[in-house]
Amino acid sequence: MHTRNKAGIHCEPISIKPGYQFEVHRVAYQRNEVYACMMHFHQVHEFIIFEDVQGIYYHSQGQSAIQKxxxxxxxxxxxxxxxxxxHAKAWYIIQFMPQFLIDNGLLYEEAILSRGLQLRFSQQDWQSIQQQVNxxxxxxxDDPHSVxxxxxxxxxxxxLVAQGKAVLPNAERALVTDASYKKLSPILSLFREQDVVELTLVEAxxxxxxxxxxxxxMFKRTFNCNYSQFVVQHKLYTSAxxxxxxxxxxxQISYDLNFSNPSHFISMFKRYFSKTPNQYRKALRKQLS
Structure with missing residues (x-):
């Protein structure tokens, strides 16, 4: 089983390797095992199929509870x-290039998947999904490049698109139609486009x-952290x-991301990911070998 947990690596910063159309991984955490995530984004499309989970999903449509x-x-x-x-939690991550939909003639699915979705299924459909993902x-x-x-x-x-029933988000926390979210769009676009953003609070x-x-x-209300925390998290996500x-x-990474020195970068990275950058890299390469 291709599983990742705290002893291995965090899943969020993983992206598709060059030359791959998609990747699939299973992630698992035991009860009380530390899990950390931050407000982030990918340059690829992503399905997360939750086998076991309890918590809150924050997204551009708002926030909603997630369940098994x-x-x-x-x-x-x-x-x-x-x-x-x-609680113990486990899920599959399927990441794929947006072009995959077009190349495979999935034009209807491409239209449906133009925005974030949270889907639920009947028991019978859920069992079918688990089998298909396995x-x-x-x-x-066996061969990630095979037909x-x-x-x-x-x-x-x-x-998933045909059988899933959309879970409606909490309208009170909707973001895409929220005036504050729209006002923040210039700085958010900058974070999406650049690996390093060094604007001060005043400049942002x-x-x-x-x-x-x-x-x-507005920033704190929208993203559940202050601006300076988001800047650091963005750097750490990029470094991972x-x-x-x-x-x-x-x-080189520490200086490219404008940390004061390598020791400061290593300390910040370990505080968030519970391992040093070198330990993280070794664990990642071992998992992907």
């Missing part, structure tokens, strides 16, 4: 986050054409991705 059997879809570059309880994982492990793997992913996407507020105090209140996808040294 839910499937969450997040399109590329859409900001999202999870706040999960201390087949996909096995085929992926069989691509066909299984295509069938899963069609099945000015970019959004609002006062510093108003910007701070670079550790997995590049040969950059720890020292």
């Amino acid at each position: 059997g839910d499937v969450v879809f997040t399109p590329a570059l859409e900001t999202h986050d999870y706040e999960l309880t201390e 087949w996909l994982e096995q085929s992926y492990l 069989k793997s691509a066909t299984l992913l295509k069938l899963i996407i069609i099945w 507020a000015a970019m959004c054409h609002i006062s510093t105090s108003y910007f701070s209140r 991705r670079w550790l997995g996808q590049s040969e950059k040294s720890i020292t």
